Structures are given as C-alpha cells and as structure tokens.
Amino acid sequence: MSSVDDKPLTGVKKRQEIDKARKQLFAWVAIASAAVVVCITVGINIFHQIQYQTKVNGELGKTEKTMKDNVTNSKKVIRSVDKLRTNEALASVNKPDGSNVFQVVLDGMPTSNDAVALSSSIQSKILEPSTGVTIESINVESTGAGDTGEDTGGSASSSPSSNGSFPTAQPISFTVTMAGSFEQINNALKSIEKTIRPIDINSMSIQGTDSKLEVTLSCTTYYTEPVKFKLGEKTVDYEEK
DSSP states (O other): OOOSTTSOOOHHHHHHHHHHHHHHHHHHHHHHHHHHHHHHHHHHHHHHHHHHHHHHHHHHHHHHHHHHHHHHHHHHHHHHHHHHTTOHHHHTSOOOTTOOHHHHHHHHSOSSBOHHHHHHHIIIIIIHHHHOOEEEEEEEEEOSSOBOOOOTTSOBOOOOOOOSSSOOOEEEEEEEEEEEOHHHHHHHHHHHHHSSSOEEEEEEEEEEOSSSEEEEEEEEEEEOOOOOOOOOOOOOOSSOO
C-alpha cells in the first residue's frame, strides 16, 4: 500500500517545487557572481600593488646605483686631490705664509662677488708687498651677481645667476693704476701671472720713463657661485597621470 508522499505530484505541487528550485539556483548564481566580482576586484588591486611596488623598487634601484657611483667617484676625487700635494705648478704660486696647496685651489675661484676683497687682495697680496710698486688707484666694476660689498673706486651691478646644476664663472672687471720703475712694473706683471686666481689683462697703457713708469691695466677676473648638493625626495605616483 503506497503512502501519501509516494503519490504523483499534482500540477500545483510541481510548480511549487520548480519555483523553489529556481529560487535556490538564482541564490547560488548570485553568490557565485558576487564571489567572482570580489575575486576580480581583489586581483586587480593586487596587480596594481605589484605594479606600484615594481615602480618603487625601480626608483630605489636607481638611487642605489647613484650612491654606488658617488662612492666610486669620491675615491677618484680623493686620489686626484692627493696628487695636488706634489703639484709643482701649485707649489710655485704665490700664497700666504702657512697655507697649503689646497688653500691655493680654494682661493683660485672665489664663491662670491668680492669686490672689496679683490681690491684688498690686489693691493696687499699680489702687487705691493713683493714688487715694490705704488698703487695709484683700483676700480672694480663687477658684472656678476652676489655682491658682498662696494669698492670706493668703482661700482657693482648684478646679472642673473647661472641656470642648471653647475654654475658658470661670472666675470669681474677692474682697472688698476700703478707706478714704479721698469723692474718693479715687470715684477708686478710676473706676480699677476703667477697668482692662482685667473686674471686676464685686456689692455695695458704705459707712460713715463724707465725710472718712473705709470701703468694702467684693464683686467677681468672671475668668481663661481658654490654648488649646493642636498638629498632630495621623489614621490612615486600610484597611477600614471
């Protein structure tokens, strides 16, 4: 004898079971779709994170290479500086008592437009002490930026500073009038030639006799603004702009 449950399903019963199965299928499809969306989103984020980290690692690699190159270059600089200790040309240059060849190099290209210091240096270090000439006048007229003072015999004007990583030499024009014998004037010119600071004599006028000459020199010297190195920062964008 068959039970009630074993009876064939009627039309209404079948539709109910089909609707129930359809709802369950839709629920599982929705869950599966949501899981797929979540997986895709997570996968995309992970891919972007990996891509971003690769960019960061690339920049770190460049920084590491730069630092290694700097260490290698610093050793070359040290060797080059050590060679200056025995440089005969530097040893023959006029320099203050007690100073070494490194100070001579630093004095060779000042880092500021030192109009007043230049006048003092020409008078008290380059010409008068060792040559015996008498300085009649010194006029300094700078054409670069970075004035540190004004000379009483001239004027100073500024020009735009150097653009770029390394500054270029800026000219400082000056005229000096000196008096002395032929030998004293000759010694003065030799002293200018031997000084470590680059001085170009543009023109020279001479008047007088061998025993008493008056010479006016129109010259140009230079200075270079200091190079400033500092650690920088670089922001790596998460997304390309």
